[in-house]
Amino acid sequence: MAERLRNQASAYLRQHADNPVDWWPFGEEAFAEARRRNVPVFISVGYAACHWCHVMAHESFEDAGVAHYLNERFVSIKVDREERPDVDAVYMAATQALTGQGGWPMSVFTLPDGRTFYAGTYFPPRQLHGLPSFRQVLEAVSSAWRDRPDEVEASAAQIAAHLASAQDGNRRLIGTLELAAGTQPLSGDVLEAAVGAVAEQEDSRFGGLGEAPKFPPSPLLRFLLVYGAGGRPGAGAAAAIAGRTLETMARSGLYDQLEGGFARYTVDRAWAVPHFEKMLYDNAQLLRLYAHWSRSAATADQRQLALRVSADTAHWLAKRLRVDGGGFASSLDADTLVGGKREEGATYVWTPAELRTVLAGAGLDADLVLSLLDLDTGRMEDGKSTLHFGRSLEPEEEQLWQSARDALLAVRDRRPQPERDDKVVAGWNGLAVAGLADAALALADAGDPGEKAAELLDLARDAAGYLLRVHHRDGVLVRVSHAGAASGIEGLLEDYAGAAEGLFALFAATGEEQWYLAGEELVLAAEQRFIVDGVLQDSAVRTDQLAAAQGALSAADPMDGPAPSGTALFAGVLVTYAAYSGSSRHRALAEALLAHVQLVAARAPRAGGWAMSVLAQALDGPRELAVTGSDRTLAGQLLRAGRAAGGPAVVVAGGPGGESAVPLLRGRSAPEGGALAYLCRGMVCSRPVSDPLELAAQFRAADA
Known part of the structure; x- marks a missing residue:
């Protein structure tokens, strides 16, 4: 049914290409189809790596009965939140406004013009812990659309007004980008x-x-x-x-x-x-x-x-x-797909017995290696554990673990991969x-x-x-x-x-x-x-x-x-x-x-x-470091000293200088066969230096 998804760029959409649900990608054609049929739109939002997205897909979207109901009464749209964060952001805001929470998979019901009137996240195949089943949700939404159109319209208008207010809040938070000379100075x-x-x-x-x-x-x-x-x-x-x-x-x-x-x-x-x-x-x-x-x-x-x-x-x-x-x-x-069944984290987790077998086979002291790990804290519901230290390792422990890594990884690489x-x-x-x-x-x-x-x-x-x-x-x-x-x-x-x-x-x-x-x-x-x-x-x-x-x-x-x-x-x-x-x-x-x-x-x-x-x-300026000259060894030393002293925020440019395409380098000359470092703020530079220690001292003086 979902042939429209088969050649999509998104792996998440392609994962649903064999569903019995008649999926559409997000776009004008899908909403036009909803207007033509006079039916609401169901928008399902998720992403390819999402565990619960796979769960809902298996429970509901692969179910022939659920698919028939969707196809008969809705136009269904599948959205990859990573491909379309613009779509995800709008409908996540609507979901949070309606439910007080959000997450994926996200299940949103809209009018054919795109306005939301009902939303939620994961719905189970059967009623569970007070959460309605997905089929119950579909029936309730379809009933409201058919029997209470005024209420549906009023809900959609109210949610749209709420989201408009939030957008207005973002506008006021950032402000109008007036670039007049009187801009307030930044304060730290x-x-x-x-x-x-x-x-x-x-x-x-x-x-x-x-x-x-x-x-x-x-x-x-x-x-x-x-x-x-x-x-x-x-x-x-x-x-x-x-x-x-x-x-x-x-x-x-x-x-x-x-x-x-x-x-x-x-x-x-x-x-x-x-x-x-x-x-x-x-x-x-x-x-x-x-x-x-x-x-x-x-x-x-x-x-x-x-x-x-x-x-x-x-x-x-x-x-x-x-x-x-x-x-x-x-x-x-x-x-990870194991024996035809999806298992969360199956590639990565271990039983103690599996670890011991691999470590012993590599000639390592299994007890000593396992003593480095906190397998109890990392234990999952099925009894397998993650590889979690939870503490710093001493140098000799670090060396032991590095010896164990290759053996464990070689075995893990032979497992099914996500x-x-x-x-x-x-x-x-x-x-x-x-x-x-x-x-x-x-x-x-x-x-x-x-x-x-x-x-x-x-x-x-x-x-x-x-x-x-x-x-x-x-x-x-x-x-x-x-x-x-x-x-x-x-x-x-x-x-x-x-x-x-x-x-x-x-x-x-x-x-x-x-x-x-x-x-x-x-x-x-x-x-x-x-x-x-x-x-x-x-x-x-x-x-x-x-x-x-x-x-x-x-x-x-x-x-x-x-x-x-x-x-x-x-x-x-x-x-x-x-x-x-x-x-x-x-x-x-x-x-x-x-x-x-x-x-x-x-x-x-x-x-x-x-x-x-x-x-x-x-x-901090930001601080600008321009290093020019033909002595590549000295230039490298100056750049290294500047990066060490300047921290992650320093803006660095290195090159021959002269007629550079980068204005920071332009006119910053160096003697023939030498190199110079210019420490600047706003293109105004300190005295150029050729000694890395002197450059570090300039950075320290700038911090004082």
């Missing part, structure tokens, strides 16, 4: 308050923030590392919270102790039992965070841990998510490019002989090249590609800004000006496409249905989720671009976008982490 006072608020939320026993479930707070960790690298009040506390969280996650079941890479979250407070899906947007951010932490961690053991986690996560990206042509796929499934959602998302790939570039620098600066660092830089170049070759066409960035072909909607603000973030990071790592120029093009295009009458938008093009669903009002949502918001990413690349180009207009635009941080930093720091990191960077 709220950032210290935000650190205090985060400290109150820290889990003093298990690390991280709050209770279960535990998610990696990646955008917030970026803020804590950036703020912790400066000399402002509370910097030490920020760095300490970041360090404790990063070390805890690296020693936990959230992290794949055999292969690298992080799961989406853990269901328990102790970080031991993950929800096993692995997402590109999480891992792209985390490999970069661990690379940054490797420069600032308090102890040598922590620095080595950070480097290893960053390098292993990059290796995992290359092994498991890289697609032909160099891009990165979106995710690995939470479930399915991959191989659609490529532009913005997430930009974050991956940035993570790989910064991880390569961290490895090189820590004394890597060059092989691993060079490999990661090549991966970053390949992914950046894929984005520009496949996703960027006729000046427009397309959000999704599959099998090397872009398809679907134009990229969102998060795609343009995320891709630019990666391109600027790759330029900083390589000095190759093509990446700077491509990043510049995306920043300028985003400015033109996403600011409408002084209001920032997340989408350049909005469908009639989404416009109707939220009362025709729209504005960008500045709050972070698991990935940074488009607003925060855009503010960040504007600060970076202004530092490279000297553009006061783009600096002013960035400051206007950061004004909302004053309101949210202390109240909701976990939702404003990336923007707070950009504000901290902007308050």
